Amino acid sequence: MTDPVLFVLAVLAILATPGPTNTLLATAGAAVGWRRALPLVPAEAAGYLIAISAISAIGLALGPVVAAAPMLALGLRLMVGLYLLFVAWKLWRGAGLPIAGPGLVTPGRIFLTTLLNPKAIVFALGVVPFNAPAWPGYLMAFALLTATVALGWIALGALLGHAADAAGRASLVPRLGAAVVSAFAVMLLTPPLLR
Known part of the structure; x- marks a missing residue:
């Protein structure tokens, strides 16, 4: 996607979509406030940049391997789903802490x-134009x-956290985050188990 406007709109639309990472960021904002959650931002950026770079570098080779070995794809899906259940459990368990x-x-x-x-x-595979000469600029953007x-x-989470604190329900936001992350885990784990 080499059109800069379409690139920005696509990236914003995908990133803004609720998911496990965004749920954790909002939960952190609610739990510790906006300023104390700031160290999470570089962690997310690093995770995406490493994953995107690795996928684009080996995507052509890995795609046929995963397609030829459905059990590999199933195993990866199960591992991610179980990891998300672990994260949800940690969120739920930590909700009662000060x-x-x-x-x-x-x-x-x-x-x-x-x-x-x-x-x-x-x-x-679909948004960052690694085949374009200006791909490093797109990656920086x-x-x-x-x-x-x-x-x-994080700001949304901080607002929710303040509202929950004011209502005397501080443990509600991490538990809501745990429920959302659990839902993503169930969405990953259920289809392979129903086959």
Whole structure:
């Protein structure tokens, strides 16, 4: 996608879509506030940049391998689903801690969740124009857009956290985050198990 306007619109639309990473960012904003959640932004950007680069570098070779070995794709899907259930469990368990636990959502957890995020495949194979001479500029723009959207999710979470605190329901936001992440895990795990 070499048209800069279409590129920006596509990246913003995909990044703004709720998902596990965005849920964790909002939960962190609610749990520790906007300023203390800022270290999560570079973790998300690094996760996406590494995943996108790796997928684009090996995408042509890996695509046929995964297509020829459906059990490999199933195994990857199950691993990601189980990881998301683990993250949801940690969120739920940490919801009762004071200020919802500063370590509830860590940069490492954001990085790994983003690294495993299926959105990276869409960016690598359909949005970032790696075949264009200016692809490094597009990748830099992607990183800036990622940071911008991440800040928005953190701010939304901080607003929800303030409202939950004011209502005396501080543990509600991490538990809601756990429920949303669990839903994404179930969406990943259910179709392979029904086959």
